[in-house]
Amino acid sequence: MEKTQQAVRPIYYADGSCYMLDQRLLPVEERWHAYRDYREIAEAIKTMVVRGAPAIGVAAAYGAAFAAAELAQQAPADFEERFAASCTELGATRPTAVNLFWALERMQRCAARMDSKATPAQIATRLLEEAQSIAREDEAINRALGAHGQRLLPQRATVLTHCNAGALATAGYGTALGVIRAAVAAGKKIDVIADETRPFLQGARLTAWELQHDHIPVTLICDNMAGYMLQQGRIDAIIVGADRVAANGDTANKIGTYPLAVLAQAHKVPFYIAAPVSTIDYTIPDGTHIPIEERDSAEVTTCGGQRIAPEGIQVYNPSFDVTPAHLISAIITEHGVVGGDYLQELAPFKEG
Numbered sequence: 001m002e003k004t005q006q007a008v009r010p011i012y013y014a015d016g017s018c019y020m021l022d023q024r025l026l027p028v029e030e031r032w033h034a035y036r037d038y039r040e041i042a043e044a045i046k047t048m049v050v051r052g053a054p055a056i057g058v059a060a061a062y063g064a065a066f067a068a069a070e071l072a073q074q075a076p077a078d079f080e081e082r083f084a085a086s087c088t089e090l091g092a093t094r095p096t097a098v099n100l101f102w103a104l105e106r107m108q109r110c111a112a113r114m115d116s117k118a119t120p121a122q123i124a125t126r127l128l129e130e131a132q133s134i135a136r137e138d139e140a141i142n143r144a145l146g147a148h149g150q151r152l153l154p155q156r157a158t159v160l161t162h163c164n165a166g167a168l169a170t171a172g173y174g175t176a177l178g179v180i181r182a183a184v185a186a187g188k189k190i191d192v193i194a195d196e197t198r199p200f201l202q203g204a205r206l207t208a209w210e211l212q213h214d215h216i217p218v219t220l221i222c223d224n225m226a227g228y229m230l231q232q233g234r235i236d237a238i239i240v241g242a243d244r245v246a247a248n249g250d251t252a253n254k255i256g257t258y259p260l261a262v263l264a265q266a267h268k269v270p271f272y273i274a275a276p277v278s279t280i281d282y283t284i285p286d287g288t289h290i291p292i293e294e295r296d297s298a299e300v301t302t303c304g305g306q307r308i309a310p311e312g313i314q315v316y317n318p319s320f321d322v323t324p325a326h327l328i329s330a331i332i333t334e335h336g337v338v339g340g341d342y343l344q345e346l347a348p349f350k351e352g
Contacts, residue, residue: 007172007173008172008213009167009171011055011059011171013135016036017034017036018034018041019032020032020049020050021168023049023050023205024047024049026168026205027205027206035062035066038067041060041063045063051164051169051202052170052241053100054099054169054170055168055169055170056093056094056097057138057278058135058171060091060093060107063086064083064103065130065131067087068111068120068124068127069124071086071124072119072123079120080111083111087108094293095291096290096291096292097243099243099276102279107127135171138170139171139172139173142175142334145334146178146182146183148333148334148336149179149183149272149337150182150185152179152237152270152332153183153237154188156189156190157236158190158191159190159192159236159237159239160229160235160238161192161194161195161207162203162223162240162256163241163253163254163256164177164203164206164210164241165241165242166178166206168206169241175274177210180239181214184216191217192207192216192217192219193218193221193229194219194221195221195223195226196220197254201303203220204220223256226263230263230266231267236269238261239274240253240257240260241274244279245331246280246281246285246286246325247281247282247284247286247346247347248325249346250286250325251275251323252321254320257320257321258322258327261324261328262327270329273323273328274331275332276333277335277350280350282346287322287323292320294316295317295319299317300315300317301313325342333349
């Protein structure tokens with residue numbers, strides 16, 4: 001009999017506001033912010049109040065809905081043009097996470113499908129409904145993804161994960177952690193090893209907090225300890241999320257993912273990507289075309305507000321790296337698990 005796993009929901013809509021759990025403050029403080037303006041949501045995405053590709057997409061959808069509502073109140077003659085400009089502003093916040101652009105394109109298609117006689121106010125109402133649908137669908141997708149992925153794990157397993165691809169990175173439940181939650185719900189004995197994930201510490205601050213919250217056994221390690229644990233035979237599988245998957249299966253995820261895939265291959269441990277189909281970017285042939293976001297050097301030179309490097313030191317801070325498809329054992333989606341020739345195996349999902 002399956003056990004129910006109750007995951008935190010980091011973003012939701014209620015009473016005219018989009019509420020977000022400020023993930024910059026976890027695990028020390030649980031603070032919620034209410035947003036009613038698309039510019040505020042854009043800033044929340046950019047400054048990582050909300051993070052994780054699916055959650056960013058949901059936030060952007062609400063931002064687009066709020067932009068439409070604002071324009072409807074002003075009743076401009078150029079509603080369509082100004083709405084598109086608002087979506088462009090939202091899209092400029094995080095360049096790597098493709099779910100952001102997927103959600104904004106879906107919102108724009110929704111507006112374009114409205115009857116030509118529809119008023120801006122009617123379009124805004126419909127767009128809010130669409131944003132809420134995107135949020136509901138995201139959790140359902142993650143649960144389906146988790147159900148497929150958990151079949152890859154044995155009855156007892158120690159799983160390593162990097163960054164945070166859990167409920168906090170989605171509208172609820174999670175992708176990589178969704179697989180783990182589904183395995184636990186199916187009665188499997190799963191222990192999780194969480195990389196700290198420097199420099200933003202999503203593993204230490206978020207994954208560890210989230211799994212503790214759900215009473216799933218978790219051990220935190222520094223990023224540079226993963227190789228030793230694999231060498232000692234203490235890891236049975238690695239599961240991570242994704243911010244963008246190219247048509248051929250090359251995958252961008254949090255910086256530090258690629259070396260884990262290399263280590264997994266060297267130690268004959270399966271390396272899995274867990275991502276919804278909305279994360280697949282069919283417009284790019286391979287990972288060399290994925291834009292890699294670079295973030296503020298202060299993320300590297302400070303930790304917890306304390307400086308840990310000399311003043312004036314040169315810093316390079318790419319937020320993501322790209323794992324080649326040949327290092328990926330399988331990609332887990334809501335439609336099933338695929339592996340091998342990803343260019344061929346992922347193609348039907350585009351048509352679907």
